[in-house]
Amino acid sequence: MRKTLEKIFQSPSIGGILLFICVLISLGIANSFLGSSFDRLLNYPLGFETPKIHLKYSVALWINDGLMAIFFLLVGLEIKREVLNGGLSTPRQASLPILCAIGGAIVPALIYLIINKDNVTSSGWGIPMATDIAFALAILAMLGNKVPLSLKILLSALAIVDDLIAILVIAIFYSTELHTMYLAYAGGILLLLFIFNKIGICSLAFYLIPSLFIWYFVHHSGIHATIAGVLTAMTIPAKAKKSDGSPLLRLEHVLVNPVNFIIVPIFALANTNIRFEASMLDGLISPLGIGIILGLCLGKPLGIFLISKLAIRLNIAQLPADANWKHIIGVGALAGVGFTMAIFISLLSFTDHQFIAEAKFSILIASLLSGIIGYILLNRSKIN
Secondary structure (H helix, E strand, O other): HHHHHHHHHHOHHHHHHHHHHHHHHHHHHHHOHHHHHHHHHHOEEEOOOEEOOOOEEEHHHHHHHHHHHHHHHHHHHHHHHHHHHHHOOOOHHHHHHHHHHHHHOOOOHHHHHHHHHHHHHHHHHHHHHOHHHHHHHHHHHHHHOOOOOOHHHHHHHHEEEEEHHHHHHHHHHHOOOOOOOHHHHHHHHHHHHHHHOOOOOOOHHHHHHHHHHHOOOOOOHHOOOOHHHHHHHOOOOOOOOOOOOOOHHHHHHHHHHHHHHHHHHHHHHHHOOOOOOOOHHHHHHOOOHHHHHHHHHHHHHHHHHHHHHHHHHHOOOOOOOOHHHHHHHHHHHHOOOOHHHHHHHHHHOOOEEEHHHHHHHHHHHHHHHHHHHHEEEEEOOOOO
């Protein structure tokens, strides 16, 4: 039984499958007699407050700002590892996924902005920029040896750079009015963590306990609290001075299963509880819906294909081993599976609940279409 469970949890597709199940459960709850009770649960206040400390928030906010900060901590660790030692560690290795991520972010955002020009929903331009690595890699894993291993490396690196772009977009464009005092407190603690790194402190407690205070101050500064996770990740030492291994790799190993099998599924349960209404179908053909669907389904593969074509023609990069242009288009389509980060940005983009519901529904449709299109294209492509 233990070996079976280990095999299941080590499967590259299990995270995406679990996420899909949670989406279905959340949709089922929202459209049943349990929908109102579930909404009340998500809005239930948890925590405490004093005249000087405010830590009482709804369950939904603890999920979206608290648990997702841990998700972003893992993303930050993955980015740092790839830059130091992985697929982004040399200019030649990094050029194609970085350029693909940039093209796959800019083109969808432009498509959305063009369609939503002079519209109240224009603030959602960041929604179609993101790729959901769990879903995309799960679909790629289902293809087995029908696709070259190099494509998995490309898609993983692309999605990691994509996450970095999304993090920068959230920090710069989706943060509220800045409170410099709280920002200064967070900056002071962050500087202390960098000093810990510089003098060779490898105990994770010296980084994780202060990171709780960084989260609190960042949350109150006006910058979205999840950025605290990425900032903390940048300070974690990558080199080991003891036999117990790299602190970065140890923390990544500790976080990967809780994030993939607990935090992201909880996020999906809390944020895809969409109550279907007839008006939502109209939302799919509104500028908001069309912008998201075309941005993810068309903009992603188009941006990735065009910029990779240009980079290879200019000899800046080269095609992945055993791959061809059909594979690149297929990977571009899979990158259109936006889900987790796209829904997260939609929550930051709008305050109108109708717009949020329409955005979530459009993201679900676009991600489903992108996944199907990507699977078909890659399944029909031959390895060189």
